[in-house]
Amino acid sequence: MIQLIVWYATLLFIILLAVVFGWVAFSSKKKQDYAPIIKRWYKARSIYGVLLVVLMLVVTIYTLRELPFNEPSHVEGVEVIPVHVEAFQFGFELNMTEFSVGDTVEFNVTTKDVTHGFGVYDPDMVLVGQTQAMPEYTNTFYLTFDQPGTYQVLCLEYCGLAHHMMMTEMVVK
Ligand SMILES: [Cu+2]
Numbered sequence: 001m002i003q004l005i006v007w008y009a010t011l012l013f014i015i016l017l018a019v020v021f022g023w024v025a026f027s028s029k030k031k032q033d034y035a036p037i038i039k040r041w042y043k044a045r046s047i048y049g050v051l052l053v054v055l056m057l058v059v060t061i062y063t064l065r066e067l068p069f070n071e072p073s074h075v076e077g078v079e080v081i082p083v084h085v086e087a088f089q090f091g092f093e094l095n096m097t098e099f100s101v102g103d104t105v106e107f108n109v110t111t112k113d114v115t116h117g118f119g120v121y122d123p124d125m126v127l128v129g130q131t132q133a134m135p136e137y138t139n140t141f142y143l144t145f146d147q148p149g150t151y152q153v154l155c156l157e158y159c160g161l162a163h164h165m166m167m168t169e170m171v172v173k
Contacts, residue, residue, distance in 0.1 A: 002136075080106040080142060087116035087133035090162040092153055097170045104144045109133045116166070117156025123149030130156055145172045 083105050086093040099105060109118045111133040119130040120143060128151075129143040145151070155166035 078104050080104045082106045082108060085109040085118060085133070087111040087118060087155065087166075089113050089160050090155075090166040092118070092155075092166070092168040094153075094168065094170070097168070099145050099170065099172045101145055101148050101172055103172075104142060106140060106142055107131070108138050108140050110138045111135050114159050115157055116159050117154075119154045119156040120170070121152040121154060122147060123151065125152065132157065148172050 081096070081099070081103055084095045085107055087109070088111065107118065107120075107129075109131050113135070115135065116133040117130060118133050120128055122128045129141055131139040131141045133139070149172060151170040151172060153168045153170065155163055157163075159166065
C-alpha cells in the first residue's frame with residue numbers, strides 16, 4: 001500500500017518537474033541584444049545538456065534493470081529453512097539459532113521499533129549476508145552456511161546509544 005502511494009507520488013512529482021521544466025524552456029526564447037554573441041555557447045550548452053541526459057538515462061536504466069534487489073537469490077529447488085528475525089533496541093529475536101552445515105536459511109527480517117541492520121558474520125568475522133530491518137516491512141535474504149562455527153549477528157545501522165552492543169549469535173554444526 002505504502003509502496004503504491006510512494007510510486008504514484010513519485011510519478012506525480014516527475015510530471016510536475018517536467019511541466020515546470022518545459023514551461024521555463026518554452027518561455028526563455030525572448031530575444032536580447034547580446035544574443036548573437038552567446039548564441040553559439042547556448043548551442044554548446046544544449047549539446048552538453050543532451051549528452052548529459054543521454055548518459056544519465058543509460059546509467060539509470062543500466063543500474064535499475066535488476067530491481068527489485070530482494071528477489072530470491074537461492075538455487076531453485078533447494079529446500080530453505082524459514083527463520084523469523086525481529087530486531088529491537090537493542091537486540092535480535094530469532095526463532096531458531098542452531099543450524100547444520102549446508103543449510104540454506106531464509107531470513108525474514110523486521111523490527112519492533114526503529115530501523116536496524118541485520119548483518120551475519122561467519123566464524124572468521126567476514127560479513128556473509130545482510131539486510132535492513134525496517135518497521136512494518138519484512139526483508140528477506142537467503143544464506144547457505146558452508147562452514148561450522150559460531151556466526152555473529154551485528155546491527156549495521158546506528159540505532160541509538162547501545163547500538164554497539166546490539167548483537168547475537170547463531171551456531172552452525
Ligand atoms: Cu540496531
